[in-house]
Structure formats: structure tokens, C-alpha cells
Amino acid sequence: MPLKTCLIVDDSRIIRKVARRIVEGLGFEVDEAADGSEALAFCNSIMPDVVLLDWSMPVMDGLTFLRRLRAMSGGAAPKVLFCTIETRPARIAEALSAGADDYVMKPFDGEILQSKFAEVGAV
Template identity: 55%
Template sequence: MKSCLVVDDSKVIRRVARHILETLDFTVAEAGDGREALEHCTVSTPDVVLLDWNMPVMSGIEFLRALGTTPLPRRPKVVFCTTENSAGHIRAAIDAGADEYVMKPFDRETLESKMQIMGLA
């Protein structure tokens, strides 16, 4: 079964994402900030990370940069999932290593299409 780590400081967003991803046959873990997510990845690397931009402790972009320098058995795919929609934010996310970008609010069809694009659904 495919695995996804949902990283968002909002418990509601994590719950919604978990529900959607479980209907797409993902095993889901959650983290409330980038530091917690990075620790999770070093213990159990997921297939994909659904990542919020604005979080306390360590932002999504900081997490993504740290992930790139962390020795892992394999690099997970990363989908930025945020309200930040400027071209500059999207370019920064892609430059930092994001594979896809999703705007909040999202729905099942949007997440499913992104997973298909990345070969995970």
C-alpha cells in the first residue's frame, strides 16, 4: 500500500486530507510542522508528502530544503498544498524540490489527479 505523510498545522486540513487519501488507498500519517515531518521521514520514508507552506517551527519550504539534504533510502514525492498561489511561490516550491502544487481548498479529484501525474494512483 502507498503511504502519504500529511504535513499541516491545521488538524482539520489533516483530517480532510487523511479521509481523501484513505479513499485512494493510501496509508496516512500526520505531522503538525516541518520538523515533525522531517523526523517522521527519517524513521519511515513515505511515498509522498502533502505539504503545507505556512507552519510554525519549520515552514514547508524549510522542510523541503532540509529534506533535500537528509540522507534517506529514497526521496518521497512532494505535493505543496497551500493558499499561496503567486507564480513566485510556485517557482520557489518547484526550485526547492516540490513535484506538484495544489491550491487549498482541494478535493478528492484534485488530489487523485496529482497522484496519477506522479505515478502513485
């Protein structure tokens, strides 16, 4: 059985590195994108099973990416977890209504990420 794939979208190389280590530990094949536009181009060629998505990024932010992903052919399939420092309920509700499956507060650790992946049925 092929490995499940996870696309980590974050403009911080450090966050991508930390998340990659955790997600590979959960048994996923991991790809990375530094912004929403890079992530959309990736999804056009290979649709991942899970997207770990940062909110604030240059070029294209997470919310814009999410809306465009969900409008793409096959774009409803990936589980999307927003990674954010955003704590305002209205903003979190906006992300969920745009199609996010759940959200993870930064900073996160392996335990938090694993439980969120389990909650959305990704592991």
C-alpha cells in the same frame, strides 16, 4: 504488496483530517505531522512515498522542511505535493525549484487530489 505511505504535514487538524480521508480513499496508509520539524523526525525513521505539505506552519515551514528532506539520505524519493493558498507564480516556482513535484491549491477536494497524485505518478 505493502500499502504506499503518505505523510500529511499541516498545522490545521481539520485540513489533515480532510486530506487523510481523501488519501486513504486512494489506498494509502496515512501518517500526520503538525509542522516541518515533526515531519522531518518522522522521515528520519520512515521515509514516506508521498508528502502532502502545507506551506505556512509554525516551528518549521514547508519550504524549509522540503529543502532539508531533499538533503537527507533517501530524501529525493518521496513525491512532494505542496498544498497552498499561495498563488504568486514566483512563490510556486520557488517551491518547485526547492524540490516539490507539484502543488495543490487550497481548498482541494478528492478529485483534485487524485488527479495531482496521478500526475506525479503516486497512484
